[in-house]
Amino acid sequence: EVQLVESGGDLVKPGLSLRLSCTASGFTFGDYAMSWFRQAPGKGLEWVGFIRSRAYGATTQYAASAKGRFIISRDDSKSIAYLQMNSLRTEDTAVYYCARDKRGLWSGYPYWGQGALVTVSS
Amino acid sequence: DIVMTQSPLSLPVTPGEPASISCRSSQSLLHSDGYNYLDWYLQKPGQSPHLLIYLGSIRASGVPDRFSTSGSGTDFTLQISRVEAEDVGVYYCMQALQAPPTFGQGTKVEVK
Numbered sequence: 001e002v003q004l005v006e007s008g009g010d011l012v013k014p015g016l017s018l019r020l021s022c023t024a025s026g027f028t029f030g031d032y033a034m035s036w037f038r039q040a041p042g043k044g045l046e047w048v049g050f051i052r053s054r055a056y057g058a059t060t061q062y063a064a065s066a067k068g069r070f071i072i073s074r075d076d077s078k079s080i081a082y083l084q085m086n087s088l089r090t091e092d093t094a095v096y097y098c099a100r101d102k103r104g105l106w107s108g109y110p111y112w113g114q115g116a117l118v119t120v121s122s
Numbered sequence: 123d124i125v126m127t128q129s130p131l132s133l134p135v136t137p138g139e140p141a142s143i144s145c146r147s148s149q150s151l152l153h154s155d156g157y158n159y160l161d162w163y164l165q166k167p168g169q170s171p172h173l174l175i176y177l178g179s180i181r182a183s184g185v186p187d188r189f190s191t192s193g194s195g196t197d198f199t200l201q202i203s204r205v206e207a208e209d210v211g212v213y214y215c216m217q218a219l220q221a222p223p224t225f226g227q228g229t230k231v232e233v234k
Contacts, residue, residue, distance in 0.1 A: 037171075044212075044214065044225055044226070044227050044228045045163075045165075045171060045214055045216070045225045045228075046225070047222050047223045047224070047225075061221055061222075063222050064222075097170055097171070105157075105177075106157070106159060106176065106177060106218055107176050107177070107180075107182075108161045108163075108173040108175075108176030108177075108182060108218070109161070109163075109171075109173055110173045110182055110183070112170040112171055112172075113170065114170055115170055
C-alpha cells in the first residue's frame with residue numbers, strides 16, 4: 001500500500017527557514033516524481049513544485065511563489081522527499097501536502113499525504 | 123498560467139438528488155493524444171484531496187459510477203447522479219496539460 005507521511009511542520013517567524021519531509025513507503029520511491037502542494041487556511045489548493053526521478057535527472061520545477069525561496073530534493077536511499085523553505089513569509093502559512101502520480105499516461109494524483117501545517121507568524 | 127474557474131462556489135444538495143459542477147479553463151485542455159488533461163478531486167472535511175476523475179472522464183480506482191463528467195476543450199461538468207451524504211466536501215478541478223498545474227477555486231457541496 002502506497003503511503004506518504006509529511007513531517008516537520010511548525011510555527012516559525014517570518015524570514016526564517018523550515019524543512020518538511022515526505023516519507024514514502026509501499027513503492028519503489030526512486031522510480032517516481034514527487035510533488036508538493038499547499039493549502040492556506042480556508043483557501044484552495046496550490047501546486048508548489050515537484051522533483052523528477054533520478055532517471056530524469058532529478059530536475060525540479062517550481063511555482064512562481066516558490067521559485068528562488070523553496071528547494072525540493074530527494075534521498076532515494078531513505079525514500080524521502082524534502083521541501084526546504086527559506087525566507088518564509090506570513091503568506092506561506094498553509095498545510096503542505098506531498099503527492100505522487102503514476103508513471104506512463106497521466107492518471108492524476110491518486111496518492112496524497114495527510115499534510116503538515118506550517119504557520120509563519122511573529 | 124491556465125486559469126480554472128468553477129461554478130457554483132457553493133452547492134446545497136438534497137441526498138438522492140442529482141448535482142453538477144462546472145469548470146472552465148482559459149485555454150483548451152484537449153491534447154493531441156485526444157485526452158483532456160483535466161482532473162477532479164474531492165476534499166472531504168479534515169482530509170487530504172482525493173482523486174475522483176482524470177483525463178477528463180476516467181474514474182479513479184474505487185470511485186462510484188454515480189460520478190460522471192461531460193465536456194471537452196475548455197468547458198467541463200462533473201455530475202453526481204444521486205448525491206449521498208458521504209459526497210459532501212469541496213470539489214476541485216485541476217488542469218494537468220501544462221506546468222504549473224492549476225486548480226479551480228473549489229465548489230463546496232453540503233447537504234441542505
